[in-house]
Amino acid sequence: MKPDTTTPKRSATIKDVAKRAKVSLKTVSRVVNNEPSVLEATRKRVEHAIAELSYQPDQSARSLRSAKSYTIGMVYDNPNAYYVISMQNGVLSVCRETGFDLNIHPCDSNSPGLAEELRLLVQRSRLAGLVLAPPMSERMELIQFLAANKIKFVRILSAAEDPRDGFPCVFVDDRDAAYAVTEHLIQLGHQRIGFLWGGKAHRSSPERFKGYEDALKHYGIAIDKALIVEGDYSFDDGFRGARKLLALKNPPTAIFGSNDEIAAGVLAAAKAANLSVPYDLSIAGFEDSPFSRQCWPALTTAAQATGDIARRATERLIGELKHGRHAEHSIANVGFSPTLVIRGSTGPVRPSMAQTKP
Amino acid sequence: MKPDTTTPKRSATIKDVAKRAKVSLKTVSRVVNNEPSVLEATRKRVEHAIAELSYQPDQSARSLRSAKSYTIGMVYDNPNAYYVISMQNGVLSVCRETGFDLNIHPCDSNSPGLAEELRLLVQRSRLAGLVLAPPMSERMELIQFLAANKIKFVRILSAAEDPRDGFPCVFVDDRDAAYAVTEHLIQLGHQRIGFLWGGKAHRSSPERFKGYEDALKHYGIAIDKALIVEGDYSFDDGFRGARKLLALKNPPTAIFGSNDEIAAGVLAAAKAANLSVPYDLSIAGFEDSPFSRQCWPALTTAAQATGDIARRATERLIGELKHGRHAEHSIANVGFSPTLVIRGSTGPVRPSMAQTKP
DNA sequence: TCATATGTTGACAACGTTGTCATCATACCG
DNA sequence: CGGTATGATGACAACGTTGTCAACATATGA
Numbered sequence: 142m143k144p145d146t147t148t149p150k151r152s153a154t155i156k157d158v159a160k161r162a163k164v165s166l167k168t169v170s171r172v173v174n175n176e177p178s179v180l181e182a183t184r185k186r187v188e189h190a191i192a193e194l195s196y197q198p199d200q201s202a203r204s205l206r207s208a209k210s211y212t213i214g215m216v217y218d219n220p221n222a223y224y225v226i227s228m229q230n231g232v233l234s235v236c237r238e239t240g241f242d243l244n245i246h247p248c249d250s251n252s253p254g255l256a257e258e259l260r261l262l263v264q265r266s267r268l269a270g271l272v273l274a275p276p277m278s279e280r281m282e283l284i285q286f287l288a289a290n291k292i293k294f295v296r297i298l299s300a301a302e303d304p305r306d307g308f309p310c311v312f313v314d315d316r317d318a319a320y321a322v323t324e325h326l327i328q329l330g331h332q333r334i335g336f337l338w339g340g341k342a343h344r345s346s347p348e349r350f351k352g353y354e355d356a357l358k359h360y361g362i363a364i365d366k367a368l369i370v371e372g373d374y375s376f377d378d379g380f381r382g383a384r385k386l387l388a389l390k391n392p393p394t395a396i397f398g399s400n401d402e403i404a405a406g407v408l409a410a411a412k413a414a415n416l417s418v419p420y421d422l423s424i425a426g427f428e429d430s431p432f433s434r435q436c437w438p439a440l441t442t443a444a445q446a447t448g449d450i451a452r453r454a455t456e457r458l459i460g461e462l463k464h465g466r467h468a469e470h471s472i473a474n475v476g477f478s479p480t481l482v483i484r485g486s487t488g489p490v491r492p493s494m495a496q497t498k499p
Numbered sequence: 500m501k502p503d504t505t506t507p508k509r510s511a512t513i514k515d516v517a518k519r520a521k522v523s524l525k526t527v528s529r530v531v532n533n534e535p536s537v538l539e540a541t542r543k544r545v546e547h548a549i550a551e552l553s554y555q556p557d558q559s560a561r562s563l564r565s566a567k568s569y570t571i572g573m574v575y576d577n578p579n580a581y582y583v584i585s586m587q588n589g590v591l592s593v594c595r596e597t598g599f600d601l602n603i604h605p606c607d608s609n610s611p612g613l614a615e616e617l618r619l620l621v622q623r624s625r626l627a628g629l630v631l632a633p634p635m636s637e638r639m640e641l642i643q644f645l646a647a648n649k650i651k652f653v654r655i656l657s658a659a660e661d662p663r664d665g666f667p668c669v670f671v672d673d674r675d676a677a678y679a680v681t682e683h684l685i686q687l688g689h690q691r692i693g694f695l696w697g698g699k700a701h702r703s704s705p706e707r708f709k710g711y712e713d714a715l716k717h718y719g720i721a722i723d724k725a726l727i728v729e730g731d732y733s734f735d736d737g738f739r740g741a742r743k744l745l746a747l748k749n750p751p752t753a754i755f756g757s758n759d760e761i762a763a764g765v766l767a768a769a770k771a772a773n774l775s776v777p778y779d780l781s782i783a784g785f786e787d788s789p790f791s792r793q794c795w796p797a798l799t800t801a802a803q804a805t806g807d808i809a810r811r812a813t814e815r816l817i818g819e820l821k822h823g824r825h826a827e828h829s830i831a832n833v834g835f836s837p838t839l840v841i842r843g844s845t846g847p848v849r850p851s852m853a854q855t856k857p
Numbered sequence: 858t859c860a861t862a863t864g865t866t867g868a869c870a871a872c873g874t875t876g877t878c879a880t881c882a883t884a885c886c887g
Numbered sequence: 888c889g890g891t892a893t894g895a896t897g898a899c900a901a902c903g904t905t906g907t908c909a910a911c912a913t914a915t916g917a
Contacts, residue, residue: 152622154902154903154904155903155904155905156903164866164867165866165867165868166867166868166903166904166905167866167867167868167905167906168865168866168867170904170905170906171865171866171905173904174905177864178863178864178865178866179865179866180864180865180866183865183866197619197622197623198903198904199563199625199902199903199904200559200623200624200625201558201559201560201562201563201568201625201902201903201904202559202563202872202902202903202904202905203903203904203905204559204872204904205557205559205560205563205871205872205873205874205902205903205904205905206871206872206903206904206905206906207872207904207905207906208872208905209905210559222580222581222583222584222585222789223580223581225580225584226580226583226584227580229603229605230605233603233605242602242624243602243603244600244601244602245587245591245601245603247587247588247591261553261555264510264555265555265556265558266558266600267557267558267559376789376792376793402793405793405794406793408795409793409794409795412795412796413795431580431734431790432789432790432793434734435734435760435763435764435767435790435794436763436767436793436794436795437766437767437770437771437794438770512872512873512874513873513874513875514873522896522897523896523897523898524873524874524875524897524898525875525876525896525897525898526895526896526897528874528875529875529895529896531874532875535894536893536894536895536896537895537896538894538895538896541895541896556873556874557872557873557874559872559873559874560872560873560874560875560902561873561874561875562874562902563872563873563874563875563901563902563903563904564873564874564875564876564901564902565874565875565876565902566875566902567875
């Protein structure tokens with residue numbers, strides 16, 4: 142029997158490429174890493190050899206030797222599957238363009254050991270940096286701990302303007318968008334607009350409330366505390382909150398839920414109370430999750446370009462990793478503003494109801 | 500100025516542990532990898548040193564040297580965020596228990612280059628194995644390509660019984676669950692039950708249809724082709740399909756959508772047609788996504804333990820990786836059966852409507 | 858012209874771990 | 888008691904890559 146003459150399964154290494162291109166290992170390395178000072182002719186030869194052997198650099202060896210790594214982590218704690226997937230896809234798209242790997246890390250933002258957990262994660266998996274989603278991105282003591290441990294990161298957070306706190310971020314102006322949603326309701330003639338808070342653990346909650354408050358103020362409508370209910374970003378809290386508001390002697394004609402899940406809860410409560418939406422009650426949400434499009438009536442909401450936001454954050458992080466800038470440097474942070482999406486769940490106030498107040 | 504006397508930030512290596520425990524590098528390695536033939540006393544000493552230095556083995560060095568890797572990939576192509584997140588969490592939970600990392604890889608199941616894409620992914624990121632979600636898990640030519648390239652994997656797929664095709668899998672009996680859903684509708688008195696197909700690219704679609712068909716047969720109800728509409732696993736196809744069915748001269752009294760998104764589309768179509776659910780029309784879905792709980796009325800559906808399914812698949816994969824068994828070996832495949840969840844969207848048929856048929 | 862700067866390339870060590878093999882001590886067998 | 892299996896441990900090389908530094912060629916300046 143003949144010996145096996147087929148190509149060995151072992152995949153090509155930098156050595157094979159070097160031999161084929163008749164250059165040293167180091168030169169191949171230079172080409173692979175796009176380093177300058179390689180003659181054009183040499184580069185061509187090496188690239189040709191790389192293509193022929195379909196060579197792929199070994200990430201393990203790379204990160205072992207260079208102490209750099211080509212993997213970033215994404216840290217989140219969010220029950221909203223759609224939001225998380227959108228973020229992941231945004232982050233992944235940049236990773237693919239830049240040759241980075243992604244390590245996803247759902248976690249418990251309330252865990253007391255979170256900071257240490259992240260430090261170990263970064264160490265163990267040799268992560269080059271982290272993309273921090275809310276609410277982790279908003280915990281200043283966590284941020285400072287990471288910075289003190291020289292862990293690179295970019296935050297995604299809710300803010301009306303660049304926080305300018307020296308740490309990089311991509312910020313989303315929830316306040317502005319919440320203002321737009323509230324304004325939309327006011328322009329439909331609503332004066333008694335209920336507001337259901339999101340979770341206090343998230344910076345977005347007070348931001349969205351502020352937008353609501355600002356709009357009412359701007360249109361000269363007094364804030365009625367009876368119409369404001371605290372809660373979490375959940376369907377159940379939306380349901381409960383709506384029940385409470387609808388049971389008032391003088392109930393609101395519109396309810397603004399701090400996210401779509403809350404608004405879905407409001408919708409369910411309205412149906413349970415035999416109210417017709419938007420005829421008897423207008424409902425608005427926030428986030429533009431698939432749910433908001435698919436429920437009946439479809440929800441008026443504010444659309445966040447979650448994927449784009451995550452993209453920008455990741456570009457920022459990887460850019461800094463590649464060029465070795467430090468987090469403290471002064472690249473401008475990027476801001477996003479969600480946009481109002483008007484759908485069937487909001488409509489003009491009924492004349493008879495608008496009169497109930499005075 | 501004094502030289503820096505603080506502890507260097509560099510994290511502990513196996514060398515430090517060895518020095519501290521006064522053993523050789525190799526012995527530490529043995530302890531870390533749970534190899535036998537280490538004296539209990541030695542092991543204790545090493546473990547102590549590991550704890551003191553909070554040593555974490557370096558994955559890059561590990562996989563470089565051993566040519567093994569401690570990262571698995573999860574390959575999916577599914578627009579349903581909730582489904583994907585549930586799977587991810589199931590896979591991740593096992594990864595954390597076993598010290599593996601996870602590399603997520605959403606992809607386009609229709610891409611002609613998918614097989615090669617996966618091969619390169621495995622090579623580049625040194626993946627130890629793959630968890631394949633549907634519909635990739637169902638493409639036999641892809642499966643065989645992976646096997647031929649010695650890539651280890653576990654499939655998650657829809658089947659009424661163990662396929663026994665020599666490749667490992669965890670299977671979900673959609674047929675049985677679809678039978679249960681249909682039976683539930685029949686027992687409520689429905690005779691004219693519409694069925695909206697899911698996408699043909701997924702094995703689950705014919706399985707679910709088979710369950711529907713079997714139930715009708717078993718209860719002696721003739722299949723009416725006019726009540727069966729093809730489509731995809733989407734809200735829009737649910738909406739369109741329902742419109743078609745509701746426009747029939749003799750419309751169904753219940754509609755079974757192949758998943759919750761389809762059912763949501765049916766619900767919207769029913770609302771748009773001013774039908775009251777379940778009084779005028781019963782609706783059932785499949786999957787038990789959050790949507791099904793949160794819409795109004797809440798959907799009757801079949802609950803898949805997606806997280807558990809993914810867990811089992813991952814345990815299977817990692818188990819084989821650790822013990823070096825080959826995919827061809829004969830460990831029994833595990834099966835799951837979704838369970839019927841009855842909610843408000845299904846109810847007894849109206850006497851007046853039940854009579855419309857004969 | 859020689860000295861010096863600049864650009865291109867390569868030899869070699871090192872990253873942290875595990876596989877291989879050797880060594881040594883102890884237990885067991887006849 | 889000698890010979891051999893068995894168990895515990897360590898020395899050393901190797902995995903594939905990149906950082907450091909040196910070597911050399913060529914261009915530039917005095």
